[in-house]
Amino acid sequence: MAEITRRADDYSRWYQDVIQAAELADYSPVRGCMVIRPNGYAIWENIQRVLDDRFKELGHVNAYFPLLIPKSFLAREAAHVEGFAKECAIVTHSRLKTVLVDGKTTVVPDPESRLEEELIIRPTSETVIWDMYRKWIQSYRDLPILINQWANVVRWEMRTRLFLRTTEFLWQEGHTAHATAAEAREEALRMLEVYRWFYEEVMAAPVIAGAKTANERFAGAVETYSVEAMMQDRKALQGATSHDLGQNFARAFDVTFQDAEGARDFVWATSWGLSTRSIGALIMTHSDDNGLVLPPRLAWRKAVVVPIWKNDGEMSATVEAGRALAAALKPVAGVVPVDDRDKLRPGGKYTEWEQRGVPVRFEIGPRDVAAAQCVMVSRHDRKKTPVPLAGAARALADELARIQADLLRLAQGRRESATVRLERWDDFRALYEAEGGFAWCHWCGDGACEARIQEETKVSIRNIPLDREAETGACIRCGRPSAGRVVFAQAY
C-alpha cells in the first residue's frame, strides 16, 4: 500500500502520490516522457470511446497523417513556427554507425545519413494536413472536410509533470475545411460545446467555455476558444481548445476551392484538440486524501467485490458468492474484479481499491452470504448501503448515477466557493496573495494591460466567457472602460 501525502500538506506531492498509488503513470527514463500504465491508459480508452462516438455522430471521420514534418512546412505559417520553434524534436539522421571510442565500441549517428532537410516530430499537424488538403480540395463539392486524428505529439518541455506537461503526449486533433467563414466559426463553436459537454457530463468537471484573449491565441488562429476547469488548489486548468483558423493555413499552403458560381477563394479552417492532460484535470478535480476518485463514466473499473473470511471454509463460500455477485454486476459495470487474495486483510484491500479510485466496492462476508445480501460502499463519500444480492445490479446502476451527479455537484460547489467578482485592484492582489481562485473582473481589452497583470501577479485571463452578461465597467487594472467581465486565475 502506498502512502499518500495530504493535500493540505503538499498539494503537488499529493498529486504525484495519487498517480503512483493508483498506478496510472510513471516517469520514463526518457527526459520529459511518461509511461501511461494500464490503469491510466484504460481511462484514456474510455475518454477516446466517448469522444470518438460523439465526433462521428457529428459527421467526422478519422484519418492518420505523418509523424514527421519537413522543417520548411513549419516555417510557412509565420505565427505557427514562432509558436513551436522553441520546443520541437528535430530529426537529422537516419542511421546509426558503430565506432570505436577509447577502445570501446559505441553507436553514433552516421554522418553520411544526414538528412537534406531536417524533419520535426509533429507538435500539432496543421501544416502537414493542409499540405494534403491542397491535393484533395478543388471544388465546393469537396467541402466540408471533417477529419479527426488520434495521435501522439511532441513539444519539448523543460519542466514536466505527469499528464499535465510532458514532452510527448497523446491527443485527438480535429482539422476541418469549409467553404465559408461562418461555417468554420460554427464548427469551432460546435466542437467547443462538445468539449464543454464532455467535461461536465462525462468528466463531472464544471468548466467555463469562452474565447481566449488575442495574446493567448493558438499560433496561426484568428480565434481560440477554451474550456477552463478549476482544480482543488483553486488554480485553473485549460481543458481543451477549439480554433477558428480563418484562411491562414489555406493561404500558407495555397489551398483554394471553386465555389458554385465558379469563383475561387481560400478555404476556411478549424482545428480542435483534447489531450491526455485531461486525465490530470480528472485526477485533480475529484481525488481526495485517500487517493484517486473517478466519475463512473470514465472509471477503469466501475466496481470491485471484496469477499471477507476468517477461515478456509468461509473463504470458499464468500469467494464463490463474490464471483456470482461479480457476474451479476457485469451487465451494468463490465468486468468486476473479485479480490480473493489470501495474504491481505479486508481493510488493506479496501484501502488499495480506494487508492485506485474504483467508485463502488461490494463487501460480502459469511453472514451476508447467509442473509443473501452484501454491503455496497461508495468510494467518494463512503456511504454504506446493505443490498440484497438479487437486487445488486440495479442498486449499482442507481448508485453509479448518483455518484456521477454527486461528483459534478461537489465540484460545482468547490468552484462557486472559490469564485468572486472583484472591482478593485487591491482586492485582486490580495486574493492572489492569499488563497486565489477564479475572479470575474472587468478588463479594458488591451493586451499590454493583460500582460502587465500577468507579470505583476502571475494571474492570467483564462477566457472571455461566451455567456457573460453585457455589463459595462472599469478595467480592474487600468480603469479604462470595459464591455464585460473576463475570468482571471492562476493556471496550470
Next chain:
Amino acid sequence: MAEITRRADDYSRWYQDVIQAAELADYSPVRGCMVIRPNGYAIWENIQRVLDDRFKELGHVNAYFPLLIPKSFLAREAAHVEGFAKECAIVTHSRLKTVLVDGKTTVVPDPESRLEEELIIRPTSETVIWDMYRKWIQSYRDLPILINQWANVVRWEMRTRLFLRTTEFLWQEGHTAHATAAEAREEALRMLEVYRWFYEEVMAAPVIAGAKTANERFAGAVETYSVEAMMQDRKALQGATSHDLGQNFARAFDVTFQDAEGARDFVWATSWGLSTRSIGALIMTHSDDNGLVLPPRLAWRKAVVVPIWKNDGEMSATVEAGRALAAALKPVAGVVPVDDRDKLRPGGKYTEWEQRGVPVRFEIGPRDVAAAQCVMVSRHDRKKTPVPLAGAARALADELARIQADLLRLAQGRRESATVRLERWDDFRALYEAEGGFAWCHWCGDGACEARIQEETKVSIRNIPLDREAETGACIRCGRPSAGRVVFAQAY
C-alpha cells in the same frame, strides 16, 4: 471515376490504382511516410476493434510507452541494435533557430539545443518497455505482465510502398513477462494462433502458421513465429509475427524476479505485433480489376443504397424509399450511405462503390418501390438477388455471411492452385523462373544453404509450418537429410 490498371497488365500499378480509387491512402510530402485516408483508416479501426477485444479476452491490458528511446538503450541488446541501427530516425536537437542566409531568413536546428544523448524514434519498443519492467517486477507475484500497445513506429525505408513498406507505420505490439520459459513459449504460440484466427476468420485470408528459420528471427528473439499469406501474384506476405524472446531482454535490462522459493532468475519474455501492413495484405488478397474487394467483417461500409430515377418525381420517391431501406439495414450493417447525388448516373455510382469495396449494393428504382422490393448486388461476384423491402435486413445479414465465407474459400482455392510439393532443384528453379508460388520442400536446416538459395533465386523460406507432417527427405538444394518440409516463396 478512377481508371484501374488490370492485374495482368501491371500488378504493382494495379495495387496503387486500387488504393487511389478507393481513397485508402496517399503518399505524403514526407519521404516514405503515407497518409491513411478516412476509408483506409476505418479499416484499421475495424482491425483494432476485433484484435483489441480478443487481446482483452485473453487477459491483456493496454498501456503507452514513450516514442523516443535513448540511443544507449538500443545498444544494450547486441542483436537488437544490429537489426535496427541502419534504419532509424535520430533526434539530435530540441529547438529551431531563425538565421539569415543570403539575405533570407530561414530556420535551422539551434546548435545550443544539441542533445547530450541522441534519441531514436522507436522502431519497436522492447528496450524502453523492459527498462520499465525492471521497476515493476520484483517477485513472481508481479507476473505475468500482459501488456499491449497501439502505436506508431519508424523504420527508415528507402523503397516504400503504401501500407506494405513505409517509414512510419501503425501497429500493435504486445510485450509480456513470465516466470517460466514454458509460459513464455505458450504465450508466443497463443498469440500466433490469435493472428491465424484473425487472418482466416476476419480477413478471410488463409495463412500458414510456423516458425521462422534462425536467419529470419527478430533481432533479439530465441524463436520467431509468423503467419504467411499468399497474394494474387503468388508472392508471400508475412502477416504478423510473435516472438519468444527467452531471457535476452531481461538480461540486457537486468530484470530479475524472486520465485516462490526465494530464488532469483531473469524474467522470460514475448513480443508480438500486427501492423497496417495487414491492410496491404487485405487489398491484395481479395481485390479484382474493378477495384477494392473487402470481407464484410472489415469493410469500412458494409452496404450502400443507390436509388434510381429518371425525373424529379421519381427521384423523391426512390430516395425516400432508399433512406427507409438504409435505416432498416442499420442494425445489421451500421451506417448505410444513400447515394442521392443528382449529377451522376446509376452506372457511374455502381462503379464508384465497387471501386471502394463496399460488399453489398442495393438498387431501388420506381418499379421496385411500387413492388416493395429492391435488388441486392454483391461486390465480389456481382450476384443479383431481388429482395422484398420487408426482408432486406435479414437478406443482407445472410449475404454478408455468404460473402465472408466465399472470400475465404476463393482465397484458399487460389493458394492451393499455386502451391506445389517439389523434390528436385531443377523444378524449383523452373517454378520461380516461371509463375512462382508456394513450394513445400525439404531443407537441411543449414542457414548457409538457405542463404545460398535466396541469393540464387530470391526465394526464401517463409516458415517451418507448425503442422507439417513428420517426413524425412533430402534437402532441395544440397541433398542432405531433412526432417520435414518448409515453405518457400518469393516475398513482399
